[in-house]
Amino acid sequence: xxLRFAYSQELYGDARxxxxxxxxxxxxxxxxxxxxxxxxxxxxxxxxxxxxxKEIAQTTGMLSLGTYxxxxxxxxxAAGQRxxxx
Numbered sequence: 001x002x003l004r005f006a007y008s009q010e011l012y013g014d015a016r017x018x019x020x021x022x023x024x025x026x027x028x029x030x031x032x033x034x035x036x037x038x039x040x041x042x043x044x045x046x047x048x049x050x051x052x053x054k055e056i057a058q059t060t061g062m063l064s065l066g067t068y069x070x071x072x073x074x075x076x077x078a079a080g081q082r083x084x085x086x
Contacts (some may be wrong), residue, residue, distance in 0.1 A: 001050065001060065005067050006043045011018070012071055013078030014041045019070045025067030029055040044070060 009016060019039040026034050031051035038045040050056050060062040 001048050001063075003046045003057070003060065004043050005046075005064070007071060007074075009041065011078065012074040013081065015039050015070050016041065017073035018073035018077060019044075021073060022069055024069060026063060028062050029058050032059040032062075034066075036062075039070060041078050042078075044051065044052050 016039045019037065026037070026046070028034060028048060029050075029052075032055055033049050035047040035049050036045075037047075044067045046066055048063050050059045053084050
């Protein structure tokens with residue numbers, strides 16, 4: 001499965017440096033694996049592989065939650081840059 005989350009550059013800036021700064025893995029159900037995380041200046045794309053059909057919904061939710069640390073760090077960095085610009 002592939003999930004793509006667009007984000008606002010005004011609020012989050014560019015999230016690519018935030019993704020590089022984080023070292024935590026996205027937690028998933030036992031039968032699922034992360035196949036890739038791609039962060040661009042406009043969106044976060046999470047790819048996962050699920051072995052058991054019954055874990056698709058849970059995997060989707062957990063991949064979605066995996067975007068929060070990236071966006072939270074990006075938002076804090078963007079707010080700091082805006083604060084320094086004043």
